[in-house]
Structures are given as C-alpha cells and as structure tokens.
Amino acid sequence: MRQALVSDIHGNIEALNAVMADIAQQSVDELICLGDIVGYGPNPIECLELIMKKAKLTILGNHDQASVFDPSGFNPIAMKAILWTRNELEKGSRRAVDQRWDFINELPKQHQMDKMLFVHGSPNDATNEYVFPEHAYDKTKMDRLFAKVPLYCFQGHTHIAGVFTPDPLFIDLEECDYSFSLSREKLMINIGSVGQPRDEDPRACYTILDHAAKKVFFRRVAYDFEATIAKIYKIPELDNQLGDRLRAGK
Ligand SMILES: [Fe+2]
Numbered sequence: 001m002r003q004a005l006v007s008d009i010h011g012n013i014e015a016l017n018a019v020m021a022d023i024a025q026q027s028v029d030e031l032i033c034l035g036d037i038v039g040y041g042p043n044p045i046e047c048l049e050l051i052m053k054k055a056k057l058t059i060l061g062n063h064d065q066a067s068v069f070d071p072s073g074f075n076p077i078a079m080k081a082i083l084w085t086r087n088e089l090e091k092g093s094r095r096a097v098d099q100r101w102d103f104i105n106e107l108p109k110q111h112q113m114d115k116m117l118f119v120h121g122s123p124n125d126a127t128n129e130y131v132f133p134e135h136a137y138d139k140t141k142m143d144r145l146f147a148k149v150p151l152y153c154f155q156g157h158t159h160i161a162g163v164f165t166p167d168p169l170f171i172d173l174e175e176c177d178y179s180f181s182l183s184r185e186k187l188m189i190n191i192g193s194v195g196q197p198r199d200e201d202p203r204a205c206y207t208i209l210d211h212a213a214k215k216v217f218f219r220r221v222a223y224d225f226e227a228t229i230a231k232i233y234k235i236p237e238l239d240n241q242l243g244d245r246l247r248a249g250k
Pocket of ligand 1: 008010061157158
C-alpha cells in the first residue's frame with residue numbers, strides 16, 4: 001500500500017491542487033492529512049472541502065482547532081488570520097457550514113495504525129508541541145519524545161520536512177536525497193508543509209509512505225505561489241508577510 005501524507009496546507013489551494021495532481025501520478029491508494037488545513041491562506045473553504053472529500057484520515061491541527069474553538073498562543077498576524085478564517089468558514093448554506101464545523105469538531109488529535117503514530121505536533125503533545133531540527137541536539141527532549149513513539153511517528157507543524165533518529169540526529173531532505181528507508185529503528189518523520197514550506201524551498205512538500213518498499217519518499221511540487229500571494233495581498237486581514245514568506249519558502 002502507498003499512502004500520501006499531507007500537512008499544513010494552510011488555505012493554499014494552488015499548492016494543494018498541485019500536490020493532488022502529483023499524487024494522482026504516484027499510484028497512491030490513500031490520502032492522510034496531518035492537520036492545519038486552514039489558517040494563513042486565502043482559500044480555507046476550498047482546502048477544507050477537498051480534504052473532507054479525499055482524505056481517509058485527518059488529524060486535528062492547531063490552526064484547525066483555533067478556527068472553531070477559542071484561539072490562544074498565536075502571534076497577532078496569525079490571530080488576525082484565524083479570525084478571518086473563522087468568518088470565512090461561516091459562509092455558504094447552513095448545511096455546508098454545519099458540515100465543516102462537525103468535521104473539524106470530530107477530528108482526532110492522533111491516530112495509531114500498527115506501530116505508526118500520526119500526529120500534528122509531537123508524540124508528547126499531539127496538537128501543539130513543535131519538534132524543530134535544532135531540537136535534535138536536545139537529548140533529554142528527544143529521549144522523552146522517542147519514549148512515546150511506537151516505531152514510527154509521522155508529524156507536521158514545523159513546516160520543515162526531514163527525519164529524526166534516536167541518536168539523536170535530524171536528516172534534512174537533501175541529506176537523505178528525498179527518501180528514507182524504514183528500518184527497525186524508531187523514527188520521527190516530519191512530512192513537510194503543502195501550503196507554507198519553511199525550509200527555504202518554496203515548492204509544496206508532501207510525503208509518500210510505501211509500506212511494501214518500507215520507505216518514505218519526500219516530494220516537492222512547484223506551484224503558482226504568485227497567484228496565492230496576489231490573493232493574500234487583496235485581503236486586508238491577511239498580512240502581506242503571509243504572502244511574502246511563500247515566495248521565500250520560510
Ligand atoms: Fe501549520
């Protein structure tokens with residue numbers, strides 16, 4: 001079985017459409033989403049409805065949670081975007097709005113399949129904890145995280161794809177040449193961000209988990225970020241910085 005794992009779409013429909021077109025060429029059986037479908041970007045409804053239709057499993061992200069519950073812990077730019085997103089999600093027929101709200105409300109914070117754990121943030125705090133590449137130098141933190149990993153943990157949230165090993169070590173996409181073999185060693189695998197990559201590569205990022213080959217493949221997909229940026233510039237509640245960072249990929 002081959003599963004496509006997407007995360008941190010953040011209302012960027014141009015990036016999501018480009019990723020879906022790439023997935024269609026990759027003999028993928030299932031789509032899994034690790035959260036943050038909305039927030040920051042100009043097309044939250046389109047992204048949410050596409051994921052509602054296509055994903056076999058979706059995990060709750062902190063921005064999804066903030067768009068329906070009380071947001072806290074966000075910087076002013078993110079907060080303004082969340083409040084705008086919440087308002088957007090209330091547009092349309094009562095039925096459509098209820099379906100969106102029910103979908104987000106019912107999302108699990110984590111899911112385990114065999115020895116694979118799927119979260120948005122970390123195995124310790126499934127929704128909110130960041131595991132950044134530099135945390136690989138913090139052995140205490142990494143030991144604490146790996147203690148909660150059954151064998152493999154798939155996560156998003158930082159928008160920086162790569163593999164954490166228990167050494168501890170972080171291996172980025174260039175270092176592993178965009179694929180990594182799943183051995184019997186515990187791993188935490190960050191699948192990257194579709195709609196707002198932050199590793200200085202502006203291309204959309206997602207990951208294919210190939211169960212038979214026991215491998216993950218990291219994919220980068222070019223998309224028309226200038227179209228997304230132009231939309232962000234036109235929406236006063238979405239700070240221009242949210243557009244500029246798409247061009248820079250950070
Ligand atoms: Fe995110």
